[in-house]
Amino acid sequence: MAVEAFADVGHGAFEVEFVDGERVRRREALSAVWTERFESLGPVRKVRTYGRQRSVTREYWSTTMRKSLACESRLERDHAMLMDFDPQVVGLVSQPFRLIWPTRRGRLGHVPDFFARLAGGAAVVVDVRPDDRIEPDDAQAFAATERVCALAGWSFRRVGVISPVLLANVRWLRGYGHPRCWRQETAGRLLEVFAEPRRLFAGAEEAGDRIAVLPVLYHLLWRGMLVTDVESQVLGPACVVRRSQAGDEPW
Numbered sequence: 689m690a691v692e693a694f695a696d697v698g699h700g701a702f703e704v705e706f707v708d709g710e711r712v713r714r715r716e717a718l719s720a721v722w723t724e725r726f727e728s729l730g731p732v733r734k735v736r737t738y739g740r741q742r743s744v745t746r747e748y749w750s751t752t753m754r755k756s757l758a759c760e761s762r763l764e765r766d767h768a769m770l771m772d773f774d775p776q777v778v779g780l781v782s783q784p785f786r787l788i789w790p791t792r793r794g795r796l797g798h799v800p801d802f803f804a805r806l807a808g809g810a811a812v813v814v815d816v817r818p819d820d821r822i823e824p825d826d827a828q829a830f831a832a833t834e835r836v837c838a839l840a841g842w843s844f845r846r847v848g849v850i851s852p853v854l855l856a857n858v859r860w861l862r863g864y865g866h867p868r869c870w871r872q873e874t875a876g877r878l879l880e881v882f883a884e885p886r887r888l889f890a891g892a893e894e895a896g897d898r899i900a901v902l903p904v905l906y907h908l909l910w911r912g913m914l915v916t917d918v919e920s921q922v923l924g925p926a927c928v929v930r931r932s933q934a935g936d937e938p939w
Contacts, residue, residue, distance in 0.1 A: 702836050705797070706732050706785040715788070722840035727753075727779030727805040732786050735760050748772070750780055751865045751910075757782040757802075764801055764816045766850055771804055771814070772865075773858050775912030775932070779805030784813075789832050798829035811842040818848035857918040864906035874904040875913075882914055882931045889925035905929070 702718040707730050735758040747756045748768040759765040759782060771777045784803035788795050802814040815830055822830075830846050837844035877895040886894070892901045908914040909929070916929045 701790055702839070703788040703795075704785050705788060718836060718840060722842075725779075725805070726784045726803045726811075727781050729781065729784070731758060731781065731783035733783050733799060734758070735783065752777060753780050760801075761816070763818070763848075763850070766855055767814065767816050767847055768802065769858055769862055770850070770854075771802065773861065773910065773912075776806045776808075777804050778807050787833055787836050789836075791828075796829075796832070798833060800833055811840075813837050813842050813844050815844075815846045816848070817846060851919060853922055854919045857923050860923060861906055861910040861918075864903055865910045866907075869903045869907035871904050874901055875908060877901075878905055878908060879913065879931055882929050885928050885930040887925065888916070888923070888927045888929050891929055 703715055704718055704721050705713065705715045706721070706724070706726065708714050709729060711730065713732075746759050746762055746765040748759055748765045749755075750757050750768065750772050752772050757768050757780065759768055764782075768780070768782065771780055781803050782801060783799055786797045786799045788797045800813045801816045804812045804814060806812065813833060813836075815833060817826060817830075830844075834844040836842075874896060878891070878901065881891045881895045888905070889898065892898045892905050895901050895905075905914065909916060912932055914929050915932045916923070916927045921927065
């Protein structure tokens with residue numbers, strides 16, 4: 689659905705409402721805030737439960753940001769986990785700001801689900817909504833958000849249902865994301881072993897006692913220091929693992 693009324697306007701037509709570092713709510717023109725480090729700020733609104741809610745509110749603990757991210761559904765929580773898994777994502781916040789834009793019906797607003805900062809400095813705004821749950825107003829909000837992102841130099845992604853295989857694999861690895869799974873000496877041996885591609889169990893056994901080594905191996909996979917195909921097959925003994933290289937992007 690086309691966005692009403694602003695096809696030819698620039699930054700000045702859009703406003704951004706957010707909570708700054710002093711926890712003061714502000715509303716500024718996009719042109720004044722497009723360089724703001726939103727990933728380091730708090731959410732613009734609280735996620736609340738309500739009667740007849742179609743999905744269940746969940747929080748996600750981000751190992752990237754070391755804080756909880758408020759999510760309005762299990763699907764949002766799963767996408768937060770996928771971004772947490774991506775080593776290119778170095779900053780992440782949920783409910784980052786409210787975008788406000790003019791239409792024939794007056795000024796409308798939309799709060800995207802996530803704002804992510806990538807290692808190279810680029811920003812990505814993410815909305816989570818499956819294809820079969822996009823109403824006309826949703827389509828307009830996503831189009832407006834995409835227009836804002838184009839003006840601000842950000843990327844926009846609207847994401848939906850996740851592959852069951854990818855989701856199962858990342859959930860498994862997330863269980864080994866805690867720092868207690870890190871062992872410096874074991875990690876060093878694993879990185880040496882997997883400098884050349886190896887099958888998962890074979891490489892673990894080459895690095896030491898398999899039972900002791902596997903938690904560290906899964907931790908390295910979670911952190912992106914080791915990589916394997918997590919999209920087309922369920923993690924298992926025969927999966928080929930290698931040390932990560934520049935440009936590897938699991939998400």
